Amino acid sequence: MDNWQQDFEWEDILKEIRMGNCVLIIGPDLIHYDNDRSLFQQFCEALQNDQKLNKAVNWSAPFIFENEELLQLEKVRTLTGVYTFLRGFYQSRHEFDVPFQKIAELPFHLIISLLPDERLVQVFQRENRNAQFSYYPRKK
Helix, strand or coil: CCHHHCCCHHHHHHHHHHHHEEEEEECCCHHCCCCCHHHHHHHHHHHHHCCHHHHHHCCEEEEECCCCCCCCCCCCCCCCHHHHHHHHHCCCCCCHHHHHHHCCCCCCCCCEEEECCCHHHHHHHCCCCCCCCCCCCCCC
């Protein structure tokens, strides 16, 4: 066990969670990848390998911010194909299944997911857990 885990006040954190004083924020970094490539890097690689959609991104643009997980899309291309590809890419990532199952068992009153899919809420529904789901509409 690491030193920070030994010194961590787990009981205090659990009390705060039960009282509704903690928020859980999850994102792609929920999973550690052994190949040292982030999920965004793996997404970019899959997008580059897609014969139809690899031209939707300006890969030589000076505005690809890998740490912020931003791409510069070509203006002449439709975005629908990229969104569909992104949705399918995340749906195919089964390494989130076990952590989502465990998260659904935790008594957090608010969970914010930065992942672009609805699998976490689907786990709550499948387990008959009381949950409300909402998202931030990108056009408003």
